Amino acid sequence: MMGEKFICKSSLSVAPLLTALLTVGALGWSEPVRALEPLQESMGDRIKASNNNQEFYNQARAALPEDFYVLYRIVERLARANGLDERPWRLRLSGEYEVNAYASELNTLTFMAGLLDQLHGDTAALACVVGHEMAHHTQDHIPTMVAVQTQMGQLMAEAEAEAIAEIQNAQRQQAATNTIGSILGSVLGSVIGGSTGAIVGGTTQAVLGTMTASQRQQAEVRAREIYEQKVAALGSEYSAVLQSQEFEADEFGFQYLVRAGFDPQGCVRAMNTLDQLEHSRLPSLSHPMPAVRIRQLQALNTAANVNALTAEGTAYLRQSSQPLKYGISRDGVSLRIESRYGSSGGFGFPD
Numbered sequence: 001m002m003g004e005k006f007i008c009k010s011s012l013s014v015a016p017l018l019t020a021l022l023t024v025g026a027l028g029w030s031e032p033v034r035a036l037e038p039l040q041e042s043m044g045d046r047i048k049a050s051n052n053n054q055e056f057y058n059q060a061r062a063a064l065p066e067d068f069y070v071l072y073r074i075v076e077r078l079a080r081a082n083g084l085d086e087r088p089w090r091l092r093l094s095g096e097y098e099v100n101a102y103a104s105e106l107n108t109l110t111f112m113a114g115l116l117d118q119l120h121g122d123t124a125a126l127a128c129v130v131g132h133e134m135a136h137h138t139q140d141h142i143p144t145m146v147a148v149q150t151q152m153g154q155l156m157a158e159a160e161a162e163a164i165a166e167i168q169n170a171q172r173q174q175a176a177t178n179t180i181g182s183i184l185g186s187v188l189g190s191v192i193g194g195s196t197g198a199i200v201g202g203t204t205q206a207v208l209g210t211m212t213a214s215q216r217q218q219a220e221v222r223a224r225e226i227y228e229q230k231v232a233a234l235g236s237e238y239s240a241v242l243q244s245q246e247f248e249a250d251e252f253g254f255q256y257l258v259r260a261g262f263d264p265q266g267c268v269r270a271m272n273t274l275d276q277l278e279h280s281r282l283p284s285l286s287h288p289m290p291a292v293r294i295r296q297l298q299a300l301n302t303a304a305n306v307n308a309l310t311a312e313g314t315a316y317l318r319q320s321s322q323p324l325k326y327g328i329s330r331d332g333v334s335l336r337i338e339s340r341y342g343s344s345g346g347f348g349f350p351d
Contacts, residue, residue: 103136124266131253259313
């Protein structure tokens with residue numbers, strides 16, 4: 001993830017605390033996903049075989065929505081130029097307007113509308129993000145991310161349970177005091193007079209109402225304190241691992257980008273975009289600061305490294321010279337980019 005935020009649903013006001021503790025793509029699979037128009041057959045199969053790769057891509061451009069086409073071209077190129085075309089890849093578009101992308105499930109890459117908007121036209125910067133997310137899959141980072149998100153949800157549930165217990169205790173105290181106040185108001189009303197008794201009883205209820213609100217607020221504050229402590233403990237266990245994985249995904253994403261022939265500075269431009277986000281410089285459980293990531297990317301961008309990676313990519317592309325086919329996944333919303341085996345034509349049954 002370029003800047004994940006782990007999504008934990010909460011019925012209390014503990015949730016905003018996540019904004020200060022964690023930053024972005026989320027392992028959430030609940031975001032609305034933009035569906036592809038249904039087709040009668042695989043779009044890749046509709047395109048006639050051609051020795052002219054550009055003709056294939058031109059027909060793909062006519063068949064696919066713009067965002068899917070651009071991402072298809074990037075993933076297809078990165079896969080062939082890095083030997084990552086032995087597996088199919090899946091592309092999903094989210095309508096969420098966040099500057100984010102994330103890796104999830106099996107070889108699935110999700111890109112949010114805000115990211116596509118901010119990087120529109122800068123293919124190399126977008127390719128760096130794509131390569132970063134592909135690296136989360138190739139380097140087997142997803143299980144760690146899922147484990148952390150699962151524990152985050154458990155911590156939220158624990159904090160809620162304690163807060164609710166405190167609120168219920170406050171309610172029981174309120175009920176007991178209400179009974180006393182009702183008796184007091186009744187006695188005063190009969191001794192002093194109905195109107196005066198009503199005033200005293202009303203004042204008692206007003207004070208109780210203020211106390212109840214305060215008690216509720218104290219319960220929520222306490223829940224936040226407990227949650228912070230639990231997250232801090234979780235961070236001591238996982239933060240170094242998660243941040244190391246982000247650095248690793250940056251490094252592999254850069255390599256994928258360069259082997260595929262994209263501008264090496266694309267990664268720096270992508271990171272500069274992330275650095276402008278309002279939460280980018282807040283402490284994060286999972287993500288290093290963009291400025292640190294930029295420095296590490298710049299250190300990779302040496303002439304010797306770029307030349308070596310470019311030569312490796314050229315060799316991979318010679319071995320996998322034909323475009324990878326594509327089609328709508330069986331989920332109806334993602335674009336499947338075939339492996340080189342799936343792109344070879346036919347079912348490959350033995351004679």
